[in-house]
Amino acid sequence: MAHRMRDGAADHQHSIRGASLVRQPDMAESVRSNPEMRRYKVMAVEIASERAIDRRIYIEELAPWLPARIIDCHVHVGLKEFWGPVSPERARSIWALEVAQENSWEDFRRTCSSLFPEQRVSVIAFASVAREVDIESANEYVRAGVADPANDAVGLFATRPEWDAGLIRDAMLQGFKGIKPYPDLAMKDTLETSIYDFLPREHLAALDEFGGILMLHLPRSGRLADPDNVREVLEISDTYPDVTIILAHVGRAYGLTTAKRGLPHFIDRESVYFDISANLNADVFQCALETIGPGRLLYGSDLPVTLMRGVREHFGEHYVNYTDGPYSWNTHRKSAEEEANYTYYLYEQLRSLVSAIKKTGLGRDACDRVLYSNCARLIGR
Numbered sequence: 572m573a574h575r576m577r578d579g580a581a582d583h584q585h586s587i588r589g590a591s592l593v594r595q596p597d598m599a600e601s602v603r604s605n606p607e608m609r610r611y612k613v614m615a616v617e618i619a620s621e622r623a624i625d626r627r628i629y630i631e632e633l634a635p636w637l638p639a640r641i642i643d644c645h646v647h648v649g650l651k652e653f654w655g656p657v658s659p660e661r662a663r664s665i666w667a668l669e670v671a672q673e674n675s676w677e678d679f680r681r682t683c684s685s686l687f688p689e690q691r692v693s694v695i696a697f698a699s700v701a702r703e704v705d706i707e708s709a710n711e712y713v714r715a716g717v718a719d720p721a722n723d724a725v726g727l728f729a730t731r732p733e734w735d736a737g738l739i740r741d742a743m744l745q746g747f748k749g750i751k752p753y754p755d756l757a758m759k760d761t762l763e764t765s766i767y768d769f770l771p772r773e774h775l776a777a778l779d780e781f782g783g784i785l786m787l788h789l790p791r792s793g794r795l796a797d798p799d800n801v802r803e804v805l806e807i808s809d810t811y812p813d814v815t816i817i818l819a820h821v822g823r824a825y826g827l828t829t830a831k832r833g834l835p836h837f838i839d840r841e842s843v844y845f846d847i848s849a850n851l852n853a854d855v856f857q858c859a860l861e862t863i864g865p866g867r868l869l870y871g872s873d874l875p876v877t878l879m880r881g882v883r884e885h886f887g888e889h890y891v892n893y894t895d896g897p898y899s900w901n902t903h904r905k906s907a908e909e910e911a912n913y914t915y916y917l918y919e920q921l922r923s924l925v926s927a928i929k930k931t932g933l934g935r936d937a938c939d940r941v942l943y944s945n946c947a948r949l950i951g952r
């Protein structure tokens with residue numbers, strides 16, 4: 572059986588943040604007999620700063636499924652200096668605030684070549700959005716990075732609800748492809764808020780004029796299954812038909828019951844997409860593949876937060892994040908042996924996607940659509 576690499580090279584060496592990894596074209600019998608592990612065998616791995624577990628998962632579990640080109644529709648870029656102080660109460664109430672405040676364009680490119688050494692990754696990028704962030708500076712940083720072809724990126728414009736809709740028109744004329752509002756900016760100290768509290772209708776009308784993308788993080792504790800969320804998203808898609816709606820994190824359906832209740836409302840909504848970012852639940856992905864199909868699911872990473880290492884355990888509609896990170900909320904730890912085998916949340920997310928695709932009986936084509944071609948269609952690549 573001939574060895575084929577997607578880039579045509581028969582055998583090559585990657586540098587991964589100081590790690591040197593050599594791939595050997597011939598395969599051991601155990602690999603040969605398993606079509607999903609068909610191509611690669613690690614001959615020699617010298618890991619400097621990275622863990623061997625990362626390389627093993629990439630080579631054995633992910634690389635056989637990943638297309639040569641990937642579009643990541645959900646990446647936060649920005650610098651720490653855009654953040655004001657985060658109070659301890661806020662850090663406790665939003666766990667991700669403490670995990671990742673900085674992801675420069677350079678960081679992001681380095682992460683891509685480290686985690687996806689054989690793929691070309693394009694990106695839809697936007698600021699980290701929270702009330703502590705200087706959003707004007709953060710938007711300008713996104714705009715400048717998008718202008719650099721080396722970043723292979725398009726940008727979304729982070730919005731505050733009180734802003735004049737003219738700012739959105741200006742941003743779209745500057746080259747932004749859409750907007751990223753955020754429930755936190757409704758300044759309500761509760762998630763029980765209407766979408767319109769942080770995304771006024773005038774903003775939607777401006778976005779609709781340009782046929783832009785709306786990256787929407789749903790509010791309300793009922794998430795994708797909340798009847799008011801469902802009603803409002805359907806109303807937005809009816810009223811602003813040229814807006815492409817991406818519901819982030821599968822509409823925050825981290826548990827299967829929420830996914831099962833919420834997803835069927837959107838079966839025929841061609842303008843409503845779901846990104847799989849920061850969702851690690853294979854059952855939810857399977858439900859999305861079976862209910863919505865692979866044509867309106869989009870790969871998103873939610874980097875940099877998903878560089879956190881660990882595992883997520885799901886209990887009905889709740890989940891527990893386990894990690895070895897130095898966060899104030901990280902008080903429930905697993906054993907040192909288990910922690911030593913933690914890989915990136917992003918790799919765990921992709922493992923869950925692959926597992927869901929296998930269970931549904933879909934093949935690599937579904938993976939290609941989710942990781943590349945669906946989003947390529949949206950951003951004209």
Ligand SMILES: [Zn+2]
Nearest residue numbers: 645647819873
């Ligand atoms: Zn995000």
